[in-house]
Amino acid sequence: MKDIREDIAWAKINQDVMKSLENPRKLYWVILFFALMAFGFGVGCEIYQYQTGMGVENVNNPQVWGLYIATFIFWIGMSHSGTLLSAILHLMHADWRKPIYRFAEAMTTFSLMTAGLFVMVHIGRLWQFYYSLPYPNERGIWPNFQSPLLWDAMAIFTYLSSSVLFLFVGMIPDLAIVRDTMHPGWRKKLYTLLALGWEGTDRQWRNFRVTYLTIACFLIPLAVSVHSIVASDFGMSQQPGWHVTSFPPYFVAGALYSGCAAIITLFIILRYVFKFEEYMTKPILKKIVRLTFAIAMVWTYLNAVEFASVWYSHDQVSKDVLIQKATGTYAPFWWGMIFCGSVVPLVFAFKRFQTNIPVLFAVSLLLNLGMWLERWMIVAPTFAHGYYPWTWDNDQWPSMVAWGLVFASFGWFTLLFMIFCKVFPSVSMYEVKEMVYHRSLHLKKNETAEQGAH
Amino acid sequence: MSVSNLLENWSQVRHAHPVDDKPHDPYKWAMAIDLDACTGCNACSVACFAENNIPVVGKERFQHGQQMHWMRVERYWDEDGREFPDQGFQFLPMMCQHCEAAPCETVCPVAATNHTADGLNSQIYNRCIGSRYCSANCPFKVRYFNWYDYPTDEMVWPAEMTQQMNPDVSVRSKGVMEKCTFCVQRLSAAKVTAKGEGRIVREGEVQTACQQACPTGAISFGNLVNPESRVHKQWEAQQVDLVKDKQEKDESDEKAVLRGYRILEELRAYPSVMYLERVRESAV
Numbered sequence: 001m002k003d004i005r006e007d008i009a010w011a012k013i014n015q016d017v018m019k020s021l022e023n024p025r026k027l028y029w030v031i032l033f034f035a036l037m038a039f040g041f042g043v044g045c046e047i048y049q050y051q052t053g054m055g056v057e058n059v060n061n062p063q064v065w066g067l068y069i070a071t072f073i074f075w076i077g078m079s080h081s082g083t084l085l086s087a088i089l090h091l092m093h094a095d096w097r098k099p100i101y102r103f104a105e106a107m108t109t110f111s112l113m114t115a116g117l118f119v120m121v122h123i124g125r126l127w128q129f130y131y132s133l134p135y136p137n138e139r140g141i142w143p144n145f146q147s148p149l150l151w152d153a154m155a156i157f158t159y160l161s162s163s164v165l166f167l168f169v170g171m172i173p174d175l176a177i178v179r180d181t182m183h184p185g186w187r188k189k190l191y192t193l194l195a196l197g198w199e200g201t202d203r204q205w206r207n208f209r210v211t212y213l214t215i216a217c218f219l220i221p222l223a224v225s226v227h228s229i230v231a232s233d234f235g236m237s238q239q240p241g242w243h244v245t246s247f248p249p250y251f252v253a254g255a256l257y258s259g260c261a262a263i264i265t266l267f268i269i270l271r272y273v274f275k276f277e278e279y280m281t282k283p284i285l286k287k288i289v290r291l292t293f294a295i296a297m298v299w300t301y302l303n304a305v306e307f308a309s310v311w312y313s314h315d316q317v318s319k320d321v322l323i324q325k326a327t328g329t330y331a332p333f334w335w336g337m338i339f340c341g342s343v344v345p346l347v348f349a350f351k352r353f354q355t356n357i358p359v360l361f362a363v364s365l366l367l368n369l370g371m372w373l374e375r376w377m378i379v380a381p382t383f384a385h386g387y388y389p390w391t392w393d394n395d396q397w398p399s400m401v402a403w404g405l406v407f408a409s410f411g412w413f414t415l416l417f418m419i420f421c422k423v424f425p426s427v428s429m430y431e432v433k434e435m436v437y438h439r440s441l442h443l444k445k446n447e448t449a450e451q452g453a454h
Numbered sequence: 455m456s457v458s459n460l461l462e463n464w465s466q467v468r469h470a471h472p473v474d475d476k477p478h479d480p481y482k483w484a485m486a487i488d489l490d491a492c493t494g495c496n497a498c499s500v501a502c503f504a505e506n507n508i509p510v511v512g513k514e515r516f517q518h519g520q521q522m523h524w525m526r527v528e529r530y531w532d533e534d535g536r537e538f539p540d541q542g543f544q545f546l547p548m549m550c551q552h553c554e555a556a557p558c559e560t561v562c563p564v565a566a567t568n569h570t571a572d573g574l575n576s577q578i579y580n581r582c583i584g585s586r587y588c589s590a591n592c593p594f595k596v597r598y599f600n601w602y603d604y605p606t607d608e609m610v611w612p613a614e615m616t617q618q619m620n621p622d623v624s625v626r627s628k629g630v631m632e633k634c635t636f637c638v639q640r641l642s643a644a645k646v647t648a649k650g651e652g653r654i655v656r657e658g659e660v661q662t663a664c665q666q667a668c669p670t671g672a673i674s675f676g677n678l679v680n681p682e683s684r685v686h687k688q689w690e691a692q693q694v695d696l697v698k699d700k701q702e703k704d705e706s707d708e709k710a711v712l713r714g715y716r717i718l719e720e721l722r723a724y725p726s727v728m729y730l731e732r733v734r735e736s737a738v
Contacts, residue, residue, distance in 0.1 A: 053628040054584065055601030060519025062595040064586035124584015124599065124629030131564040131583050141581075144565035149587055153563065237591045238557050238721060387593045387718055390528055390548065394519065 003283045004099070006440040010433050013279075014177055017425045017432075020274035021178070021187075028273045028418065035414035042408020045401045046121060054124050058399035062391040063383035067402040068122040070376040071409060074258065075115035076156070076230050077251070077371065079163070081259025082108025083223040086166065087216040095438065096287050098431040099279040103270055103421065104263050105167045110416040111262075112160045114409050119153075121405055148232040155229045159222050166215045172198050172208065173430040187423075227255045234378065241321035241382040246309065250302040257299045257341075258371035260292040264364035266417070268357055270426060279427050282355040289354045296345035296367070303342070317387055324385040325377060329395045334377050340370025480654045481572035481645075482726075483636050484678035484696070485662075486688040486714070487547055489732040491672035492527075494545035499525045501667030502549075505637060507623045509604035509611065522598045524634040525549045525664050544732055547664070547673070550575060550596045550634035551717065551725035554696065558588035558597065566631075573678075573726060574636055582630040589631060593718050594725075596633055603628035636675070637662040657683045678726075689714070694728050 049056050059066040082104040089097040120126055132143050132153050143150050176198035179191035198204060228248035235247040244250075267288065271280040310318045325334045344366045353359045384395055420426070502508065502525040509522050525547060532542040552575045559567050559575065566581035567588055589597040604610045605625045619625065622639040626632050644660040657676055665673040676683035678696065689696070692714025693703045699722045703712050713731035 053600070053602035055515065055518070055520055058518060059601075061521060061589070061598050063519070064589040064597075064599055122585070124586065124631075125582065126629075128583050131581065132585075142565070144560075144562055146560045147563040147565075147587065148561065149563035149585055233587075237561065237587075238593060239591065383590075386595065387721070388595050389530070390526070391595050396519070 003281050004279060004432070004436060004439070006436060006443055008278070008436055010436075013429055013432055013436070014181065016275075016278060017174075017427050017429050018178060018181060020276065020426060021422060021424075024274050024422065025272065028422070031269075031273070031414060032418050035411045035418060038408050038411025039415055040408075040411075042405050042411065045404040045408065049121070049401055049405075050126060056399060056401045058397065058402065060394075060396055062386070062388075062394060063380070063396040065122075065379050065383065066396065067376065067398045067406055068118050070372070070379045071406050072115050072118035072122065073230055073251075073375040073378070074372050075111045075118065075409065075413075076227060077255035077258045077375070078111040078262050078368075079108040079115065079159070079259065080223050080227060080252070080255035081263050082106070083163065083219050084256055084259065085263065086170065087219045087223070090213075090216050091220075095435050096284050098435045099276075099281075099427050100263070100267060100284060100288075101431075102167075102170065102428045103266060103417075103426045105163065105170065106417060106420045106424075106426065107259075107262060107266060108163045109160070109167055110413050110420070112156065112163065113416065114413045116156060116160065117409065117412070119156075148229065148236045151229045152233060155222075155226045159219075159226045162215065162219050162222055166212075166219055168194070169208075169211055169215060170428065171424060172196060173200065174425045174428060176200065177429055178425060190423075224252055227251045239382050239386055240315070240318040241310075241325075242378070243318070244306055244310070246302060246306055250299075250306060253295060253299045253302050254371060254374060257292070257295045258368055260288060260295055261364045261367035261371065264288055264292065264360055265368070268361045268364075270421065274421065274426065276427060279432060285357075285360065286354045289348050289360065292364075292367070293345055293348035296341070296348070300342040303338075321382055321385050325381045328381070328385070330377060330381050330384070333373050334381070337370050337373035337377050340366050341374060344370065478571070478573050478679050480677075480679065482678040482696070483552070483573050483641065483675070484685050484689070484726040484728070485636070485665075485673065485675045486685050486728045486730065488672045488674075488730040489544065489546065490713075490730060491670040492545050492547060492668075492732075493670055494527055494529065495669060496527050497667040497669060498547055498664035498673065499523055499527055501663040502634070504618075505620055505623070505663035506635070507619050507625050509600075509607075511602075511604070512609055515601070520601045522600075522604075522632075524596075524598065524632070526596075542734070546729070548594065548596060549664070549727075550636075551594055551723070551727045552634075552636060554724035554726065555722060557591045557593060557721075557723055561587045561591045563587065572641070574638060574641075575633075576638070577631060577633060577635070579624060579626050579630045579632065584629040584631065586631065593721050593723060597631050598633060599631050600626050600628050654680075688730075689728055692728065692730065696724060696726070699724070 057066055057068065082101075085097050085104040086101040086108075089101070120129060123129055132150060134143055172195060175191050175195040179188065179195045182188040182191060228251065231247040231251035234242035235244060237243060264285070267280055267285060270276055307322060310322050313319070325331070344363055347353050347359065347363050353363075380396065383391065385392055503510065503523070506524060508524060511520055511522060515521070526549070528546045528548055530544045530546065532544075534542075536542070552573065554569075554573065556567070556569065556575045559569060563585055564581055564583055566578045566583070568576050568578070570576050584599070586599055589595065589599060605627060611619075620639075622643070640660050640662065641655075644655045648655045648659070655677065657680060660675075662673070662675045665675045674684045674688060676685040678686050678689060680686055691710075692712055694701055694714045694716065699719055701715075701719070705712060711733070713733065714728050715731060716725045716728055719725070
């Protein structure tokens with residue numbers, strides 16, 4: 001199994017990564033085309049919904065939340081692993097993250113932007129969404145600071161702006177490399193602007209390191225808080241099935257889980273499309289797979305904690321909701337979530353599958369299907385079996401418009417992500433060089449030690 | 455727009471607990487519904503539709519569960535093994551319970567639903583952005599969302615029908631939440647009249663539409679802090695206290711039949727509607 005070559009020349013790294021900005025495989029254009037189609041379809045759905053009213057989502061009066069909220073949580077969750085790879089593993093000095101953290105961080109940013117769209121798509125009066133922001137206005141009206149939805153709005157804005165900053169700061173040395181090698185044109189102008197006059201002097205590198213580390217430290221508590229606050233949307237309410245103390249860690253674990261699974265999917269796609277086989281190597285993939293497996297088990301454990309605490313709580317209504325989930329109309333989806341989320345990741349326990357790309361691709365998609373189902377199974381069953389008997393056995397199935405928008409969100413995300421990877425270096429050149437340098441240094445040390453022994 | 459402004463308004467709209475609350479002076483609107491008198495005729499619901507300009511959404515949207523009845527009459531079948539003609543059932547008229555510590559109020563991101571000084575759970579349509587969190591957190595599920603733009607819908611309000619709309623009640627556009635207001639337009643009118651005459655609203659001076667329409671007089675509505683009001687007397691006789699989450703009833707008096715209760719009291723929402731249990735000697 002080939003890892004990154006220690007003797008790879010720095011100029012070759014530059015050349016290889018920069019090639020991804022110019023000539024990807026044909027599949028790139030196919031993906032871009034389908035993403036654009038899906039996004040366009042969603043724009044149509046949204047225009048129709050905006051004109052007609054939220055009723056076209058086919059939600060109804062006791063069941064006021066549907067697919068949009070579920071998919072919102074899904075995308076917020078997806079954003080967490082980028083931070084895990086780029087910030088947490090940076091602090092832990094895990095060098096295998098270096099070739100892959102850039103695209104993971106981009107994934108964070110774009111999935112947050114997608115999640116933000118779902119808030120917009122969900123609310124009944126989109127044209128007045130700014131009421132939920134504490135902006136200065138002539139009437140002196142503030143939003144309601146007690147509402148978890150307001151915390152959400154603030155947490156997401158903070159997280160989004162910080163991760164954009166983090167992505168950008170981490171990219172500055174690479175942007176300078178691209179600037180210096182690019183032919184004159186709009187790209188050169190763009191990189192010149194973004195590279196902020198980077199020259200690679202000692203002082204610049206020192207300042208850069210400090211800035212990067214500071215933002216990394218700032219971002220980690222933010223990442224944890226964002227999904228804890230999304231969990232509070234449910235945990236702070238009074239409804240059975242939502243009012244669960246363990247929700248914040250459960251949501252954070254679920255977020256890291258779906259994010260890691262998405263990293264595997266995107267890893268495999270990028271590796272092929274941009275011919276990154278030499279940098280996104282199988283040993284790195286193996287490490288992410290193991291990380292995902294660990295997080296999957298944490299998620300499974302927290303799931304079991306939730307079920308057990310409901311089961312033994314003597315809270316009859318919550319217990320009824322749990323029973324309803326496992327045996328009611330939503331049962332196939334609920335069991336599907338258990339299967340995809342807790343059984344499928346067991347594949348990762350086998351060494352021979354840990355680097356088998358087709359298997360990993362299929363499994364990572366299944367894991368994310370499971371995580372999407374998890375979010376839907378948090379939102380929908382509580383509405384179908386709450387405190388009040390009038391709402392019981394009242395199922396609600398999403399309309400084609402709702403499915404269309406969910407489908408389109410994947411198109412929108414892919415579109416942003418694919419364009420990013422074509423415009424910016426999605427493998428961090430300077431950090432791969434660092435990694436190679438450290439490894440060769442290590443190798444040399446071993447060699448001299450061996451010679452000494454003789 | 456200053457922080458002091460925020461803090462001032464905060465104490466005005468936010469209530470920690472009805473016990474610590476400022477006294478409802480001079481009004482606390484409350485209701486009592488006698489289920490023994492209710493025949494399930496739905497007149498209250500119809501009156502509510504007429505009074506409050508509620509859209510009649512039509513068959514198809516009703517089947518999708520998008521109905522708007524602020525006042526709904528629920529039917530609960532007995533589950534004692536008997537089949538239809540012999541099977542007994544009960545009715546329960548359900549509307550916004552105007553909880554003193556309403557779960558819907560704290561979760562609204564834009565503070566579109568608030569508590570008024572006279573104990574109403576108010577809804578500001580112009581402020582609502584339609585996040586629907588209030589309905590998600592309502593234990594009674596009595597909030598209704600405008601899924602479509604009903605006022606402009608020819609099927610819901612044909613042009614000639616707009617003449618029958620109540621001019622005192624605003625018409626709600628798509629994307630806002632609405633619910634029972636305890637006929638706040640009638641309460642305001644009565645309060646204005648009373649204020650002009652330098653007194654407070656007298657018992658019986660104001661009626662809600664459902665109360666007015668009820669043929670059996672099952673619904674009584676009034677000022678709970680007025681000791682002369684029928685509602686006050688009923689609540690007192692049934693030993694139901696607004697500020698308790700678990701009533702301690704003195705049942706030593708054999709003759710007094712205590713049948714007053716509030717729905718889901720244990721959730722500590724402190725609803726303002728008391729129900730009187732139905733007394734049943736026969737199956738139906």
